[in-house]
Amino acid sequence: MSKVLAFINDKRVRDVFYQAALLIGLAALLVYFIRNASQNMVQAGIASGFDFLWRTSGIEVPFVLTNYTQSDNILSLFWAGVANTLLVTVIALVLATALGFLIGIARLSSIWLVQAIAGAYVEFVRNIPLLFFVLFWYFGVIAALPAPRESLSVFGVAFLNNRGLTIPLPDAGANFRYAFIAIAISCLLHWLFLRWARRRKEATGRDAPILRVGLVLLLLIPVLALAWATLATRWDIPVLRGFNYRGGFVVIPEFVALLAALVTYTAGFIAEIVRGGIQSVPHGQIEASGALGLRPGQTLRLVTIPQALRVMTPPMTNQYLNVLKNSSFGAAIAYPDVVSLFMGSALNNTGQAIEIIAMTLAVYLVIGLAVSAFMNWYNARIALVTR
């Protein structure tokens, strides 16, 4: 009897028992749900399996980056949606980071009014739902833009009106390909040069002309390459014919509205991260680097930014993943992203809810895991190394 009691009261036995009970309970619940689902699907006459992916989609998409057309299969529709999601996410990330840094630094400005305006922006943006901004930009701003005939012209080559943004398109991409190869090579050269300069400095103590070489390799060569490519390519510049523009590439209003909403909203959050990051560097660090004889620029580059980055990386990762997830808000204004194309249109046509939902969620989970893995690697690289 006492042996049995000892057995029941053994913590290890209890731990195993509780966990087994939880697992069995969850498994039973899952089996119950799956049985109900399969019964319901049989009753409703819904097929299962992934065969539907090879059926012709027949869904027209107003904005595609891939070669998708209406006669392609549903799998191509899926990829077209993924491409649109990634497009708006990447562009929004870049613009929101730039705007966020600007506002975050403005919040620390020595000029009070600059601080106040940046602060007001942050408080305004952060306390309003993102969906509000999406609808506001789409129905409030873009819809109120003039008709194509009275378009707002951007330097005479791009035109903004209530049917979207018409931008010029290069006739051939070859020159740009060469330009990007040149830029990549000069970046590589710059990296090799920095390595060489650091080695030499460690060995002999002599400085290399880092700034001048850097300006040439990172600024002059890319600018020249892009300028050459721009001038050497024939551009298809949109022209007003009748009631609309011909030529060029039309960025649909849904994209413009979603991008504007994502950028203005996310910038408010990034600004707070930037401010927090910079403020987290103790003032003594800056005074100490001054005492060591570093110039203000050097202090910023060698002392403040590396330490601020360490604090900023994890929350920035979160914000970047939020932008990816928030790009699905486009579904509310029918921007053809993966949620609205696949979870919306394709699901309506096929009715295969479980497969389609699983695939859509997998897109976000896979990208999210990849980004987290990369940021964890980066974070580990820049983390403080202690003894």
Next chain:
Amino acid sequence: MRAAATLRTSWRERLFGTPTITVVTLLLAAAIAWVAVPIIRWTLIDATWSGQTRNDCTGTGACWVFVKARFSQFMYGFYPAEERWRPNLAGLAFALSGAAIVFAPQRLKLRLGLAALVILPPLGVWLLAGGFGLRAIETREWGGLMLTVFISIYASLIAIPLGILLALGRQSELKIIKLISVLFIEFWRGVPIIAVIFLASLLLPLIMPSGIGVDRLARAVIGLGFCIAAYMAEAVRGGLQALPKGQREAATALGLSYWKATWFIILPQALRISLPAITNEFIALVKNTTLVLVVSILDLLGIAQASLADPNWVGMNMEAYVFSGGLYWLICFALSRWSKSLERQR
């Protein structure tokens, strides 16, 4: 840069300290005036305040007649006018018990809170939905600010307890419980909330036995609740991790079981630490309730959006957006100020 941000200086110095600052201040002031004057003219000076119909909107500014005419819809959606005392009463009950808990003596707080937690949620649903002596009102007729508040409260009633359990699970020494909690949290945090709302509205009826329907609104609340629970779990985890390990060890040494130690020692301290983070997640939840729009449930933003289609009130986009956006801003700003003051008390 930093000194100016922290030191208290006179307003004259802050605005006109040096010639550069003076120039920038003046330029910015001009820019503000250039933006703000038309906005103020539109919202206040040139606005129309009195009237009944679209024809009274003769001014060049905003026409607040529209908001006045539709005010009850913005607040209650299509909830029958003669039954609106019910949501009012439910809101009053929630607000009064909240106040009672805040101002009650320390030793009664917990009991009052638990009692409110047991009594209020079913009472609220009964008052709003009806049945048992009250006229039944379908959730299709609910809407407006009332629905925003309803979804926020009921989704957090799912999210906060579940989030606390998940956070405890994530800290657990039991490998399988920890694994399940981590998987659950990371899954819901990794997918867009809009997709979760779609998912809930499509899958919940599918996995229930045939014949048992799940109400449209309940689906959205459950979906939101699960998703927010994962975020809440991370907020609570912060508080749990901030507690020294000795707290649980000491409790165990005194002979308290896991749940007793958690209930009497760990949670009271951890929740106090993570209250600001929990409030921030609640603000995010309030903002995310707007997403129920995609399954055609009309909360405050949804009602504003739907009102744009009214043929009797063409061209009232800005008025609808300014009013609904302003309300959201007021609610979220007040909550975030409260969360900041909690942080300072600590």
